[in-house]
Amino acid sequence: MSTREKKDLLAETDRLREEGRQEEARERLLALTARFPDDAEVAYRTACVHDAMGLETEAAPYYERSLAGAGLGAEDRRGALLGLGSTYRVLGRYGQAVETLGRGVEEFPDDGALKTFLAMALFHTGEHHEAMRLLLRLLASTSDDRHVQRYRSAIEHYAKDLHATT
Template identity: 35%
Template sequence: MTTDDALRARLDEIFAARDRAHMAPTIAAFREILAEHPDDPAVLYEVGGAYDTDGQEETALDYYRRAMAAGLEGHWLRQCYLQYGSTLRNLGRVDESLAVFDEALTRFPESESLGIFRALTLHAAGRPSAALGSVLAVIADRFSTPEVQRYEAALRGNAAYLLSLDDDQASPA
């Protein structure tokens, strides 16, 4: 299911006007659109994101799940995975968070942001070596600057070493 251009423009306008310190007007505006489009995946996602920004993580999780089940697609789905996985991590549900990030990276292997936020979850899971190793792998894989290219072998070697320090090895993102 795809959101039409006019609806997407309304959602983007509300998002652009949000005040992260005072989310009630944004939530109300998104919920008004939700009343008109109760099954639209983009609307469900934006409502979830607004609740998440407001610190209402448990409420946000339900909207993220519903958005994905309703057929959220493309970069919006990638963003939803990231926010969903991060929210689970923030709630201390690190195993669920890792599972979400692993699923997301299967669907979006080119995403630096998913790999980096997965590393935050590894750190929260008490696996700082794997977290740093994962970040180094993302840098080596996705940031092709002359300096990174010069030291690519060293970055990859250090990433592999750090990842090997965990008994339950994490694959580099």
């Protein structure tokens, strides 16, 4: 099978997913995965369809495989790190979630979604201060709310030390 044929089949599975035909997309992706077990892009798409169907246990190995290989573009890599980290969190594998999402934040420091999911994972590990710090900094830097922006410097100050009173 040529690269072009594989791309066409992946585009078809994307279309099926967009049409809400998740199971049909899943079946086609599983067949592609059997043919291309080391293909990072195929593994990523297979992980995504399982994740979207609420099959996190099945999604995790595909996310892992997609990140272990070469060939993911930056946006897919970002999505795979977020997807795997979030999946680990849902499965109660909080330490792995923190490690994966932390790696994602290191690679993509401007990604607010990765920071948000990292904060949720940190909460589950009892690292409440760090989770709040991340969320407060994210809120201060991304909110368009004029009231938040009015107090941005105070929010950023307290994000450094929630125990501060001045």
